[in-house]
Amino acid sequence: MSDENNFDKRLLKWYERTKRDLPWRNTRDPYRIWLSEIILQQTRVEQGLPYYRRFTENYPTVHDLANAPEDEVMKLWEGLGYYSRARNLHSSAKLVSSTMSGAFPDSSEQLQELKGIGPYTANAIASFAFDEDVAVVDGNVHRVLSRIFNVSTPVNSTKGKAEFQALANKLLPTGHSAEFNQAMMEFGALQCKPAPDCTICPFAEMCEAKAQDKISELPVKERKQAKKMRYLNYLMIHNGERTLLQKRTNKDIWQNLHEFLLHESSSEPAGIEELITNIKPLQGPITSDFSIDDRWSSKHILSHQILHVNVWIARSPQASLGSSNDGIFEASLDDVVNKYALPVVLKRFVEEKYKDIVSQ
DNA sequence: AACACGGGGTA
DNA sequence: TACCCAGTGTT
Numbered sequence: 001m002s003d004e005n006n007f008d009k010r011l012l013k014w015y016e017r018t019k020r021d022l023p024w025r026n027t028r029d030p031y032r033i034w035l036s037e038i039i040l041q042q043t044r045v046e047q048g049l050p051y052y053r054r055f056t057e058n059y060p061t062v063h064d065l066a067n068a069p070e071d072e073v074m075k076l077w078e079g080l081g082y083y084s085r086a087r088n089l090h091s092s093a094k095l096v097s098s099t100m101s102g103a104f105p106d107s108s109e110q111l112q113e114l115k116g117i118g119p120y121t122a123n124a125i126a127s128f129a130f131d132e133d134v135a136v137v138d139g140n141v142h143r144v145l146s147r148i149f150n151v152s153t154p155v156n157s158t159k160g161k162a163e164f165q166a167l168a169n170k171l172l173p174t175g176h177s178a179e180f181n182q183a184m185m186e187f188g189a190l191q192c193k194p195a196p197d198c199t200i201c202p203f204a205e206m207c208e209a210k211a212q213d214k215i216s217e218l219p220v221k222e223r224k225q226a227k228k229m230r231y232l233n234y235l236m237i238h239n240g241e242r243t244l245l246q247k248r249t250n251k252d253i254w255q256n257l258h259e260f261l262l263h264e265s266s267s268e269p270a271g272i273e274e275l276i277t278n279i280k281p282l283q284g285p286i287t288s289d290f291s292i293d294d295r296w297s298s299k300h301i302l303s304h305q306i307l308h309v310n311v312w313i314a315r316s317p318q319a320s321l322g323s324s325n326d327g328i329f330e331a332s333l334d335d336v337v338n339k340y341a342l343p344v345v346l347k348r349f350v351e352e353k354y355k356d357i358v359s360q
Numbered sequence: 361a362a363c364a365c366g367g368g369g370t371a
Numbered sequence: 372t373a374c375c376c377a378g379t380g381t382t
Contacts, residue, residue, distance in 0.1 A: 040377040047368065047376085081366025084380075118379045138377050158361075185377055194375065195371070223374090225363075251381085253365065302366060303374095344367065 007148075008173045008180055014202045015183035018190060020045075023052060025182060030104040030129040031062045037121045038089050042082060045189070051080055062104075065090065066097035074256055074341035083255055083341075088116030106130045119165070127177035135168035136181045137161070140188020145171075146219035147192060150208035154222045228305040233269050234260040234346075235279060237290055237314045237321055238333065238357060244286065244321055245331040245340065253302075258340040260311065261286075261328065272312055281324040290314040296353060300345040309345050313357065333358055 019025075022045065024036035035055055039048040054076055059065035065073070070090055077086035092114040096104055105111045108126035112118065117125070119137070126132035135141075142155040145167055153160040172180050191201055198210050209215050237244050237260075244261055248254045263269065263278040272292055276282050293313045300307040323329050331340065337350055 037377065042366085042376055042378055044369070044376050079367075081368085082378085084365070085378090088379085116379070120378055124377070136377075139375070140377065181377095189377080221374095251364085255365090300367095304364075304366090 007171050008176075010202055011183050011187060012176075012179060014191070015179070015186055019182070019186055020190075022049075023056075024128075028129055030106075030125060032056060033125050033128045034104060034117075034121075035065075035089070037124045038085050038116055039080070041085060041121070043080065048080070051077070062093050062102055063097045065093040070256070071340065075339065078257075078341040078347065079344055083257060085116060087256060091115050092117070104129070108132055108134045124181065127181050131175070131178060133172060133174055133177050135165065135172045135177070136185065137164050137168050138185060138188075140185040140192070141168055142188075142219045143194070144184060144188045144192045147209035147215060148203050148207045150212065150214070150218070152218065152220050154220045156222055160220075225304050229266070229308070230305055231265045231268060231308045231310070233263045233265060233275055234309070234311040235263075235272075235275050235282075235314055236260040236311055237286070237316055239316050239318060239321060240358060242321065242330045242332050243336060244323070244328055245336065246326070246328045249327070253305075254343045256341075257343050258331075258336075259343065259346060268308070269310070275312065281326055281328055285324040286322045286328070287316050287318050287320075289318055290316040294353075294356075296349055298345055298348065307345065309349075311346075311349055313353065 024033055027033065036048075036052050039051050039055070055065070058076060059068060068090070070087075073090045074083065074086055077083060080086075095114065096102060104125070105113070106126075107130070108122040111122040111125055123132075123134040123136045126134050127136065142164060145151060145164055146155065149167065151160075151163065151167070153163050155161070155164060168184070191197075196215065198204055198207070198215065201207065201210075204210060207215075209218050245258050246261070247256060247258050249256070261275075261279050261281070263275045265274070269275065276288075279286075282288055291314065293315050296311040296313065298309045300309055321330055333354065336342070337354060342350065
């Protein structure tokens, strides 16, 4: 139909007039495009931009990233969230650097075999770096297509995923996937926003959702997930110079990030005694000779849970704090700030309290 | 198909 | 508060 035939021309015209100058649009290097796409998963351009600059500066090539220590990669990712992205990034960099001698797969299908690359990212890299005729479908594309063509199939259903992908592929002009995909996402990000100004929209007169006054109802997304309440109670034992630290390894939030000795509970702990009872190594190789200096509390609201974070600051007079075979180790306070990646809430704690602790 | 996974911006 | 963001991996 004619509306659909004109769609790409109208979109590209808008794009040429409105597009932002973003660094990953000025390269064809698959490595940099891949890096930008991983960073931008579920992340706004403005938030991801400084991280992209940091990574390309520290790791100009995939080999540089592959050869970096994992703790260093996690530290560069600190504060960006969804930390499995950083682990998969590093893991895939090693694979590409070694077994593929630095050359990324050049098709969407093969790209999806890499950890951290799903349908969206594979199509993005394949189109931006290799001009493959595959359409990207992300949150922006859902908004744009559901509204202009009045598609109310839930975007996160199996049927919806197939439908939006097929529609986007149909609209894509052969041989121009890179520009078209950039334009679709830019249009969703700048014009067809969750609460858009339709008075300046180039599709206003052909937009089916606008004609039916259904802009605010589209796209349709099925939701669930109630917020969970968690109490993370930390004991920070230090001697003014070093402190005890451990790395999170469970299938849970903050995997591979560092934290102090932890006792998690489902309600506010009775007191420090509860921590001392429940943190196992305290009965063993960790020194029990300490005094509580201070207590710091903070409520951290995440998308799917509310974290009550309590930190008891304990000073030990002993030169050695002890350690154990439970992955607990001594780290200098300097390294806690500069070397190890911490969850944002603990990073905030350190920033607030670091000077107090070292000056005692 | 349903969940888990972060942190920050916006209305 | 609720929703959203250049989504992916696991169960």
